[in-house]
Amino acid sequence: MDKPSFRRRQYLIKPVFQLKISSIIGITLLIATFITAATLYFNILNSVLPEFSTDKLKMRINTAADIRQRQVARYSAGIREEREFDMFFPETAKMLSDYERGVVMEILYEVNQKLVPWIFVLLGLIISFSIFLTHRIAGPVYRFEETMKRFIKGDMDVRIHLRWADEFQRLAKLINEAISSFSQREKMAKDLLKKIADVNQNLKKNAAQLSSATEKIKGPITQNEQYIAEMAKLLDFYKNTK
Amino acid sequence: MVCFFKKAALIFLLSILPLPLFSANALPQERLSESDKKFLIKLEKDIFDYFWKEANPRNGLIKDSSRVGAPSSIAACGFGLTAICIGAERGWVDHDRAYNRVLKTLITFRDKVPNEHGFFYHFLDMRTGKRVWECEISSIDTALFLAGALFAGEYFKGTEVEKVATALYRRVDWPWLMKNNLISMGWKPETGIFPSYWDSYSEAMILYALAIGSPTYPIKAKSWSTWKRSVAKYGDYELIYCSTGSLFTYQYSHAWIDFRKLDDQGINWFKNSIEATKANRKFCIDQQNHYRTYGPNIWGLTASLGPSGYRGYGAKPGHSIHDGTICPYGAGGSIAFTPKLSISALRHMYNRYGNKVYKKYGFIDAFNVDKKWHTEECLGISLGVTMLMIENYRSKMVWKYFMKNRYIKKWVFLCFDSKDEDDKR
Known part of the structure; x- marks a missing residue:
């Protein structure tokens, strides 16, 4: 190798x-x-x-x-003269x-x-x-x-601010862009999760009216609720004030 | 009646017995005219200017001579330390400035000037204090420097000056240069200890005095009586003489040590120097048919510059090397011994030759009318001995302070006062 x-x-x-x-x-x-x-x-x-x-x-x-x-x-x-x-x-x-x-x-x-x-x-x-x-x-x-x-620690608002004479200006810009990009996608993921949770809620309401289908639909909906809760918990780690 | 005559004879004897001793002890105090006094003060002040101005103010080293580029000599520094204290006493320099200069000189010798067993090289670089050329470690010149240092220590008693001066004196290992109770003249790193010793009467009395008085490395007191004292006569003058016959050998030790009251087994060295000065003058007078320069008021054969360079000029008794060259400081350095003769000689030379022989620092070192020669230089050691002797003549200041020194007192006790042979071993 x-x-x-x-x-x-x-x-x-x-x-x-x-x-x-x-x-x-x-x-x-x-x-x-x-x-x-x-x-x-x-x-x-x-x-x-x-x-x-x-x-x-x-x-x-x-x-x-x-x-x-x-x-x-x-x-x-006489004085002897010798040189060393x-x-x-x-x-x-x-x-x-x-x-x-x-x-x-x-x-x-x-x-x-x-x-x-x-x-x-x-x-x-x-x-x-x-x-x-x-x-x-x-x-x-x-x-x-x-x-x-x-x-x-999950702070999505953080950015690198350097003084004009500092080195690594370009690196700082790249990192800031990376953080912004990540922050943007995190926001989008949170919005999407909210939409999925709303759909699940509607499904849960409708399933209550259909007594025959209740038992068959109830289980997956509950399961879905658990996944949404877990996903929300995960995304809550990232704090984004904007 | 017989008894009366006996008593009278006894009184007469008692009254005349101390006479020789008294006459030797007392300083010849001939009455000076006002103009003589003014002349002496002017000469002393002009000489003081040499020691103050011809020095490096940054390290206190004093030039050997007024020649441009001359090195420092440690003997000139010794005379200079004393001269500066005299200047302070006389008000020619501010007391604090004198103190600072003296301290600076001593600190330079303590910290910068190379030494060998505490002894110093004869000539030093004016800037650095280092050895110049291949000059020797000189025992006598070290002693002359230390005499000046100890004097300054006594004058500025209880100060840093006294501490440093004493420390310099205490670190000298006198026995290092000793052989058969005699001190060698010097040492060179290239050749070792010189085979020449201070073995007969010379200017080295002060060297033996300091070596015997040392609290740290003393030599035996019997060294004092080891060096030869050869007696010779010239005309009516009988004296213990130095082989060179140079007048300075009879003067240097006396510049600091007051020998007037010291009886060295019947010898009074002060009186001996009076005789030597008079013999030197007589020799010059006797030689005036051969040399036009000499005369009753132009005398003083001593080591000085000459037409062929520095020579150990001298008179009889001694080798009496001379060529018509007169050093005014021969007479000047004897001012305490023969004030009238010396002042007459100096004034005569001044009046006769004026600006040719008298410059800003006093007299030039030497001149020779026969060879139409005179130097423009002054030598620090010649100036120094004259200034100190003028001051001793005027106020006894140098003697007064120097003889107070406890190490000098020890030497006096061991070599003059004590009759106990055990003390002398």
Whole structure:
């Protein structure tokens, strides 16, 4: 026996809806990425360029010379110079002096410091968009659930009313049409039952006048009355005020 | 009659016996003219401006020198903490602003400046407080910083400043740099503990004082008497000298510690510094035939900037490296020892060279007439020692507060007062 296949072959089942959701998520992420990239780019650039300017280089040479001269002036014994590389730096960082690596580390640290508040802002932004987005989906879903619950309880007047920006407008319209159609047929069934009950009543009256046929007709009429009562009880479940 | 003469002789002896001690203990109080006083106040205020303005207000770190882009030095910070308190006392800065700046500096050292066993790196980045280049963890510069911190703690007694200053002092593990009862000059992560030790008379007296007085990681009191005290003579001046002959070595510890009343087994270090200052001046006078810069009122060979960069200039007794470069703060830092000579020298330099040697923060660090050279820079440590010594000369304020500190009292008790050898172990 062939297994029923549930694989969806068409991924864009509702292209407009799916594209709309994708656009909102995409734009949010794009904004987030742009802000992050701009923060990284401008902060690193603003810090790196002055650090490697001629003026700064001159200052660094002066500072290094000052420190060296102070050490020579103070410490008579030579100081062994050995360099160990930081395991957190890539191999290419060997091209940099300890000071320059320190500067790079410092810049990265500062950029991180500046980025952290932005991450919170972006997180807030994404959370807000998500809430807004899910509200437009979760709202209708909630409405559907509530409507169906009342419908199951026999309320034929119930209808789904969504806000203009909500998703699933078409689905709501279809469900409302289905409920209306059902309600209409239920009304018709009730009218029909009333007519059958009236006919049965007439039959019962007429049968009373015909004494010979009484016993033969009485039984089915009574039986018919029971069916009508049962049918009326069933249709009474559906409340229709209109 | 004999009895009378005996009594008279005894009274005479008693009256002259304390004289050498008294003359060493007392601050030389020569009468200053009004213009001398005004000059000192102006110099002190101008130096204060350096420590207030050449600092990063966001973290309280103070620049090592006035050079653009100069890093911070922890010794300059130590002098600066003291200078700011003096400024508050003198009314040059609002008391609350001074308090906030001092507290900010101390908190930066507590929370941001890297330390090794409580010791700090000599030079720090002005923005971040991190180690600059491959500079060393410096024991003496840590001590100079802590002296300033403890002074500020005493000045702002009972406040957060005192708490943080004391916490910084308490966390220093002095024995970590010790070997054979001597403290090493420093440490580098790349090389370890330096093989050079503070093993003879130098500016390190304050380092040993703080290490011995420590309530948490003290070193043995006998360390105080372990370092060598070599005696030498220059002209009529006999003194325990520092091998470099640099004047600052006779000044730094005295900026905070009042040695006037301390008798160190017959040595009075205050008197020793007077002799050293006079010897330094005489050396310059004796060398004036070789160097046009030197003279009776242009003297003061001390570590400073020079035509070939920073040098440990000094006079005899000592190595006496010199090339005609004079640092005005050589004379300035000795103002409490030789007020008349020092003020005469400073005023002479000011009058003779004017704006070439005197800028907005006081005197430049050094000049050399022979080589037609002068720097535009001021060094925080040179300015600092001069300002503190001027204040000590004027009001004894730094000594007064610093000597109240209980850890300094402990050091005094262990190394000067107590005769009980058990206390000293």
